[in-house]
Amino acid sequence: MLFHVKMTVNLPLDMDASRAAQLKADEKELAQRLQREGTWRHLWRIAGHYANYSVFDAPSVEALHDTLMQLPLFPYMSIEINGLCRHPSSIHADDR
Numbered sequence: 001m002l003f004h005v006k007m008t009v010n011l012p013l014d015m016d017a018s019r020a021a022q023l024k025a026d027e028k029e030l031a032q033r034l035q036r037e038g039t040w041r042h043l044w045r046i047a048g049h050y051a052n053y054s055v056f057d058a059p060s061v062e063a064l065h066d067t068l069m070q071l072p073l074f075p076y077m078s079i080e081i082n083g084l085c086r087h088p089s090s091i092h093a094d095d096r
């Protein structure tokens, strides 16, 4: 199942700079692993915002939730999710 996910990061302004840097490094490591594994299909920065549009491939809503909860920045994110299904006019037969 494919999901469109918008993540907006709101780190506390008073968070220690080294703590923020560590969280971002840990987030990057997991994000890149999930991309290599095919779970995190797309990752796009939303220009001008500390936010991204992503596409996740997860077997269920519960699996997506579990994956998102593992993200180091999860406690500092607001997340919006929309389920995707194949568009009848799409020419891409492999859109799943």
Ligand SMILES: O=C(O)C[C@H]1C=CC(=O)O1
Pocket (backbone or CB within 6 Å): 007, 009, 027, 028, 031, 043, 050, 051, 052, 073
């Ligand atoms: O920067 C972000 O949008 C938040 C998060 C998503 C991937 C990553 O490395 O950080």
